[in-house]
Amino acid sequence: MTKKVALVRNIIIALLFLEIIIFYGLYGIFSMINMLPFSLYVTIRNGILIALLFYLGYVLNSNAVSVAEALNEDSNNALIFGGVGIIQYDESRNITWISDLLSAMGLKIIGLKLLDWQPTLAGLFESDDIRIIDVKGKKFECYNSEETRMIFLKDITQYYSLEQDYDDGQICMAYITIDNFDETLENADESKAAQIQSTSRKVIVDWAYENGMIIRRFKSGGYMAFFNERIYKKLVEDKFSILDEFKKKSMELDEVITLSIGIGRGTRVLRELEENATAALRLTYSRGGDQVVIKSGKDNIRFFGGTTDTYEKSSKVRARVIATSLSGVIKRSSNVFVMGHKFSDLDSLGGSLAMARLVEAYDKKVKIVIDFNSLEEKTRYVAMKMREDDRYEDLLCSYNEALEMVNKDSLLVLVDHHKSSLSIASGLLDVVKNKVVIDHHRRGEDFIEMPILTYLEPSASSTVELIVELCGYQNVDVKFNEMDATIMYAGMLVDTNYFKQRVGVRTFQSAARLKELNANVVQAYELLEDSFEKTKEILDITKTAVRYRDHILIAHGEENEEHQSSAFAKASNQLLSVQDVLATFTVGRLNKNTVAISGRSSRDINVQMIMEKLGGGGHFTMAACQITDKSIDEVIEMLHNAIDAYFNERGDV
Numbered sequence: 001m002t003k004k005v006a007l008v009r010n011i012i013i014a015l016l017f018l019e020i021i022i023f024y025g026l027y028g029i030f031s032m033i034n035m036l037p038f039s040l041y042v043t044i045r046n047g048i049l050i051a052l053l054f055y056l057g058y059v060l061n062s063n064a065v066s067v068a069e070a071l072n073e074d075s076n077n078a079l080i081f082g083g084v085g086i087i088q089y090d091e092s093r094n095i096t097w098i099s100d101l102l103s104a105m106g107l108k109i110i111g112l113k114l115l116d117w118q119p120t121l122a123g124l125f126e127s128d129d130i131r132i133i134d135v136k137g138k139k140f141e142c143y144n145s146e147e148t149r150m151i152f153l154k155d156i157t158q159y160y161s162l163e164q165d166y167d168d169g170q171i172c173m174a175y176i177t178i179d180n181f182d183e184t185l186e187n188a189d190e191s192k193a194a195q196i197q198s199t200s201r202k203v204i205v206d207w208a209y210e211n212g213m214i215i216r217r218f219k220s221g222g223y224m225a226f227f228n229e230r231i232y233k234k235l236v237e238d239k240f241s242i243l244d245e246f247k248k249k250s251m252e253l254d255e256v257i258t259l260s261i262g263i264g265r266g267t268r269v270l271r272e273l274e275e276n277a278t279a280a281l282r283l284t285y286s287r288g289g290d291q292v293v294i295k296s297g298k299d300n301i302r303f304f305g306g307t308t309d310t311y312e313k314s315s316k317v318r319a320r321v322i323a324t325s326l327s328g329v330i331k332r333s334s335n336v337f338v339m340g341h342k343f344s345d346l347d348s349l350g351g352s353l354a355m356a357r358l359v360e361a362y363d364k365k366v367k368i369v370i371d372f373n374s375l376e377e378k379t380r381y382v383a384m385k386m387r388e389d390d391r392y393e394d395l396l397c398s399y400n401e402a403l404e405m406v407n408k409d410s411l412l413v414l415v416d417h418h419k420s421s422l423s424i425a426s427g428l429l430d431v432v433k434n435k436v437v438i439d440h441h442r443r444g445e446d447f448i449e450m451p452i453l454t455y456l457e458p459s460a461s462s463t464v465e466l467i468v469e470l471c472g473y474q475n476v477d478v479k480f481n482e483m484d485a486t487i488m489y490a491g492m493l494v495d496t497n498y499f500k501q502r503v504g505v506r507t508f509q510s511a512a513r514l515k516e517l518n519a520n521v522v523q524a525y526e527l528l529e530d531s532f533e534k535t536k537e538i539l540d541i542t543k544t545a546v547r548y549r550d551h552i553l554i555a556h557g558e559e560n561e562e563h564q565s566s567a568f569a570k571a572s573n574q575l576l577s578v579q580d581v582l583a584t585f586t587v588g589r590l591n592k593n594t595v596a597i598s599g600r601s602s603r604d605i606n607v608q609m610i611m612e613k614l615g616g617g618g619h620f621t622m623a624a625c626q627i628t629d630k631s632i633d634e635v636i637e638m639l640h641n642a643i644d645a646y647f648n649e650r651g652d653v
């Protein structure tokens with residue numbers, strides 16, 4: 001019974017009572033003896049009416065009877081034939097009646113609470129129109145009529161399994177390539193090379209056959225595979241254990257080869273499938289390989305693996321090719337702007353300086369775009385020194401000054417980042433058509449639009465390392481003064497945590513080159529020294545460190561204290577030298593609205609993947625994120641969840 005009907009009923013009952021009272025009142029007050037029969041008559045009549053009204057309410061309330069009665073045999077048969085069941089419930093959502101279709105299935109649910117029987121139906125009382133539930137192995141689509149307190153259930157078992165079959169039959173495509181394959185073969189003798197080729201091929205092909213895929217080799221160390229969604233789901237369930245299996249075999253061979261797999265799915269257009277697989281494979285490479293990337297549509301990307309850091313490639317061919325293309329691009333440009341990332345650190349500034357000197361070697365006008373309000377503390381000190389020094393006169397410029405110098409042939413070189421949101425002046429990206437990206441970060445989902453040249457080398461320690469190497473492949477002499485070389489050296493120190501992390505042969509080759517160019521190493525270390533106050537600030541943070549899981553330390557700043565992000569980076573760096581610790585995280589407030597996390601790790605834990613779960617990024621062993629409008633405690637909670645999710649995905653609970 002609706003509330004309105006109940007209200008009307010109650011008013012009528014009240015009026016009927018009032019009438020009885022009035023009659024007895026007249027009889028009592030005026031002692032009108034002849035009013036007695038009338039009063040008795042009104043009492044009996046109104047008593048009957050009130051009883052009738054209560055009964056009507058009961059009937060309306062328990063319209064179970066009326067539904068059951070309303071359904072004659074024909075309509076009941078029609079409902080059964082159409083696979084439609086009905087459940088009726090009362091005000092407290094207790095099941096009061098079920099239709100024949102459901103009774104025939106042997107359901108004994110009358111008297112049960114609807115949501116105890118099927119908790120997922122709760123959605124029907126919130127915002128959902130339709131819910132699909134399982135009842136005794138059948139699938140039912142449910143619709144709720146709250147007005148009549150009835151749930152209508154439509155048997156969609158057949159349709160559902162057809163739909164499932166259709167979805168499971170959709171085609172997926174994968175490119176599977178072996179990282180570091182050619183370089184490994186080049187350095188192996190004939191018999192070892194044969195062993196590497198046959199073992200790697202066997203692992204991949206066996207895996208494909210075991211999973212029912214079609215596989216074909218299309219180049220040395222490169223395969224193409226086709227399979228359906230059913231197989232894809234199995235591979236996801238198995239978390240692509242092929243990555244670990246392959247690594248195990250590679251270790252037995254005493255080699256460092258891993259797999260990169262790009263999967264395209266989610267479309268019936270074969271060309272799009274191939275495009276998705278290609279884009280996914282490219283993303284795998286730029287994130288350092290040893291992982292599976294799945295691209296299902298425009299935005300839908302999933303990652304698996306990535307549990308080893310990028311191996312340094314022994315071939316420098318790519319660097320030479322990029323160096324040549326870069327010189328061509330510079331020569332064709334009228335003038336060049338070099339721009340690092342917001343809150344520039346010494347790698348960003350050092351990399352910008354290196355690139356500016358490379359451009360000058362081609363007698364082209366060059367400017368480093370800088371924002372003095374967006375510099376890390378040490379970098380700010382260095383930038384101020386540069387501003388006062390004649391050798392840097394005319395080299396630095398602001399965003400507004402740059403805008404005045406832009407023309408159609410200008411070139412913009414982005415260093416140490418590839419996301420427009422991280423650029424010192426993202427507005428410049430809109431006005432300069434020709435862009436080059438030189439970065440050592442793993443590629444994230446965001447990437448600036450259509451650069452004419454991209455050099456993304458996640459295996460490099462720093463941007464400085466990359467550009468020093470590129471300078472070595474130019475046909476012209478790139479000149480650096482002592483201060484340039486010292487700033488660049490300091491940039492390498494920052495990004496390698498003083499040559500403790502992410503270092504390879506090429507890192508030391510670039511560092512040695514800077515020494516040849518008269519980098520003042522002692523001064524570079526001094527540039528990074530902290531004041532006593534700063535040291536205490538970082539110590540205050542590190543002393544809050546607590547263990548999380550077995551080998552992780554988490555430290556944090558105070559809620560009411562703001563710090564620079566480098567303070568969190570330094571705290572995490574320091575904690576990483578604690579025995580048995582494989583990863584460290586420092587959480588603290590950057591400003592009123594933003595809490596940041598700096599993560600550091602040895603090669604065993606991928607902090608980039610953990611930070612990506614919180615909207616950040618970085619590298620395997622060095623990553624960070626920024627979260628707005630949360631307290632430090634809330635962010636620590638989010639960090640715990642992200643770490644747990646990372647280990648769950650690795651199957652390491």
Ligand SMILES: Nc1ncnc2c1ncn2[C@@H]1O[C@H](COP(=O)(O)O[C@H]2[C@@H](O)[C@H](n3cnc4c(N)ncnc43)O[C@@H]2COP(=O)(O)O)[C@@H](O)[C@H]1O
Pocket residue numbers: 345346347348376378416441444494495528565566568569570597598599615616617618619622623624625626
């Ligand atoms: N939101 C993000 N998305 C993607 N990637 C991100 C995001 N936020 C940060 N990152 C990248 O993560 C790594 C680690 O960043 P970090 O802040 O923990 O460390 C950088 C600097 O804060 C730190 N640093 C700067 N100056 C000093 C110094 N004087 N001493 C010690 N440490 C310092 O060094 C890190 C420099 O990293 P770089 O930008 O790669 O050169 C980082 O890659 C972020 O880009």
Ligand SMILES: [Mn+2]
Pocket residue numbers: 347348416440462463495
């Ligand atoms: Mn860097």
